[in-house]
Structures are given as structure tokens and as C-alpha cells.
Amino acid sequence: MKFEHIPVMLEECMNGLNIKMDGIYVDGTLGGAGHSSEIIKRLSQDGLLIGIDRDDDALKAASEKLKEYSNKKLVHGNHDDIKEILAELEIEKVDGILLDLGVSSYQLDERNRGFSYNSDNELDMRMDQTQPFSAYDVINTYSEKELSDIIYKYGEERYSRQIARNIVNYRKNAPIKTTKQLVDIIAKSKPSGKDGHPAKRTFQAIRIEVNNEIEPLEKTILESIKCLKNNGRLCVITFHSLEDRAVKDAFKKAEGECTCPKDIPICICHPICYGKSLTKKPIIATDDELKINSRSKSAKLRIFERKEV
Template sequence: MPCKSEAEQGQQPAVHRPVMVREVLEYLACQPGQVVVDATVGSGGHAEAILERIGPEGRLIGIDRDPEAIERARERLSRHGRVTLINDNYARLEVILDELRVGAVDGVLLDCGASLEQLTTGRRGFSFRLDGPLDMRMDPGLETTAADLINTLPEEELVRIFREYGGERRARRIARAVAAARQQQPITTTAQLAATITAAIPPRARPRRLHAATKSFMALRIVVNDELGALHEALDAAIHRTRPRGRIVVLTYHSLEGGATKGAYRRARARRQCPPSPSGEGPRVRILTKRAVKPSDEEIRENPRARSAILRAAERL
């Protein structure tokens, strides 16, 4: 099916529904008066629920690298006092807290990936269903767009990206088709790329439930935003800056994010956390979710986008 513009679809970008709110609150174990960081504040859904728990004496620090998200969060959360919103990359969590003169916090929430607003706003360039510029930058200040990568990277590098970050089995075919198409004319829109990818996969081999471009688009998004690099940094920073008995809660949506989270928790459990403390040892955590926690069937029925979510939580010792 060809991509449509938002106007053609008569669509307003959808409003993000926060995922697993009950479970997030349970594992964050927020108490009145606490200081909590929502490092992916988005439209403020989780943040609002946290604010209700920490009360007027508590403080919420909300971070998002997308300035449009910060504006939405500001609108939603403005009636609450003690909210500080920061438009920055959560990879810089330690610097952000230093600049706010906040030493240790009681909890950190990371709700990884893109928001529904990002994914369903054509002009942001994340969507294979809505036409728009091939952009995909969560932070519009980033230099490199998805179009830059698609039009300049060697074919072999595209194969690696589609395979490694998207788990795309047909990465080679797709990269070959992209390389051929860009020789005719640069690929500058999401519709062009979605059509090129779809045409590269024979109809019988196309996935039944997913759009043929789903995995390649996700792979590009991860690379454009260096999502895994940022997550590694943020996890270590969160573990480092959470005070003893404080909680770190992470919601992930694919196995690479999940693996990074498990790795960071396990390293910290074994005191191999970086950066190490002056004594040569890093801060320790206890992993609270021996098994990954998933959304209930009811939540998935009401919000199918929640289906891939997995929650992992740890407590600072």
C-alpha cells in the first residue's frame, strides 16, 4: 500500500498511552517527598502518575531529547509544582544532575524508544505509513538524518545496520535495492524508502503481520539516534546516581534494549559497574525482576502497542 500524507489520512498524531503504569509505580516504590527522574518524559503520562505518588513535597526531573515532547510534558504537568523539565539526551544524566546540583535521587525511570507522537507524525520521518522527509531524529539538532545514512553509507554498512539493529533477514536484498535506487535519484522521503524496501522483497516472502519496512525503519531509527549508546550511558549513570534503596526501572521494546539493561544490572550486581568508585568498586544493585515483567493481557487488548514492552527493575544497595 502506498504511503499517505497525514492530511490525506485526515489524521492527527495519536496521543501516547503510558505503558505498564501500575507496574512502573510498584517497582519505583515512590514515597511522598522523593526526588525521581523520568529520563524519557515524553507526553508526561508516567510523570503524572509519579507526581501523584511523590506529592507536593516531591520533585520530578523530566528529561527528553525531543523539544516537542518537552512542550507536551510542560502543558500536561504545569499544574504540578516541583517539576523540572530538561531538553537533553539522557546519556548526559550525570551532567544534568550536576548542573541541577542534585546529588543522588530516589528513582530513575527509562521508557525506551520512540513515542507514538513521533511515530505517527509524518513530518518527523519515522513512519513507513505516512509520507514525510526521511528524518527520524528525535533531537532535531542532530547533524545526521536517516536520509543522510541511506544516501551515503556503503551498501555493506547498510546490510550490517538492517541485520544487526533490525534483525532483518533480507538485509542484503534490501541494501542492494537501496543502493540501486539512490543511483537513480536520492532517497529523501519515507514513502520512497518504504516503496524501495517493499519492492525488494518478493510478495510471497513479505511478513504477514508487519509492514515489509518495519525492521529496516527501526534499525535506521536506532542508528540515527544512537539509541543503544545513549542507553548504555544512561543505565550506568542511573545506577551510579540512585541512592541506596532507590530504584531503577526500565521499559524496553526490543531485545537489544533488553540485553543492554540486563547487562548493566548484572555488571552492577557483580560490582563491575562503571565508572568505578574511588575504592575501585562500583555501586551494587539487587535485581528485583528475576523474570521480565510483561503487560497484562487486558493492557495489550486496550493498547496493542504495549505488547512488546518488558519491565526490568533494580534496587541500589
């Protein structure tokens, strides 16, 4: 299947990165190279694009799309390990980093990946196909409480307990192997309503759990900021409130804001200022973009600028 992906808020990201022709830029979520192809067009031969992705299909597609450019390095890896990846490339600081979080359109559409609740596929949801842990393992091995907790925490699903209970009851007779089986269980566990597809929130929660998308995010943002040169920019696109909240909190911490609980009389977090957020409120897609790219509807862009003291 062709890896097609319309990059979200492309011009806003390019403006946010404030690209210099001879700069070093990291696309930590390379995907089909939608953003990267625009970044590298703006670089001279003295500039460098580093693309990181844990999905081999994405790397193959990006490599093909960027084949005419020699000033690039494409890496199979996770943006959570950006500091280590740069160290392996013998690069200490970069001029800009872009993170476009969440699942790609290709991953949703590709039948054998198991991300979509709109088709019947094997339960998988792994962004990195080399990892052994999949949605099948979550659904068939987690306890009822563990399932309920992650569906509520990562999916913000009010019927998480009923869904978890019915999953556990179903698998007593046979393992749950397909997305359709899971969708049917979820649909019978909650009343029909106006909240979109009944399985939307649960699928989001399982995907986040399989790929560990939220827990390391704040640390990843802070590490990324530390990897920037003076005046370097970090652009982060999120697609749901859990991601956006984590990014917003990380930016506050990076601005040197005390994060101690209000009932503690003395600061013990010892904040350090690494720069400033350029987006007190996130940037959202324009009406024109929404007409051609429905995926941008829930997207929010936040930008941070590094300032060395």
C-alpha cells in the same frame, strides 16, 4: 498535533519505583508526561520530579500537562547524559529513575517526523530536531556495507544485504527523499511473508542509527544506577530484544557479576556490586492492558534496586 500517549505498564512502574512523597524522581524519557503525571501526583511539595526529553514537542506537551505543579524541572536533553544533567541541577542522588525507551506513539503518528512506514513523509526520524543528522543522511550517504551492517545488527533483518544493495542502486539515479520511496525499495528486496510490514525491521534499524539508541545504553543504565540513593529504584521499559539484552547485561554488571570471556583464567573486569535486580524475568503487560494499549504488546519492564555497600 496533540501529544497523546498511553503510558505502558503504569501501575507496574509506580510500584517498581516505590515512590516516597518527599523523594526526587527522574523521568528520563518524559514524552507526553504519561508516567510523570502519575509520579508527581504521588509527591508532596517537598518532592521533586525531573523530566528529561530531547524532543521539543514532547517538552511542550509535558509542560502543558504538568502546568499545575511547581515541584518539577523539565530539561531538554538526553537520558544518556543523566549524570551531567543532575550535576547542573546541583543534585547528587535521586530516589528513582524511569526510562521508557524507543519511539513514542506521537512520533510515529506525526507526519513530518518520518518515523512511520505507513505514510509518505520526508526521511527524518530524529528524536531531537536540533541535531543535523537524519535518516536521509543514513540512506543517502552510507556505503552498501554500512547499510547492510546496521540493518542486520539493529533490525535483525535477514534480507539486509539485498535491501542495502537496492538502496545504493536506486540512489545512483536520484536521492531517496521519502519514506514511501524507501518502503517501495524494501518491499521489492524481500519476499512477502508473515513477519508484519516488510519495512518494519529496516525502519527500526535506521531509527536506532539516527538516534544512537543502543550503543550508549549499557553505560546509561550503569550511570543511572550510580545516581540512585540507597534503596533507590531504576525502572526500564524496552520494546525489542536488542534493548532488553543491553539492559539485562547492564543489570548483571551492576550486580557485580564477572563479565570477562570464559576463556580468560583471571578476572580482569573487577566487578563492583551496586545492588540487585528485582526482576530476574522481565514484567510484561497484563491481558487487560493489551486490550486498551496495543503498544504494550512487546514491552518488557526490568527493575533494579540500589544497595550501598
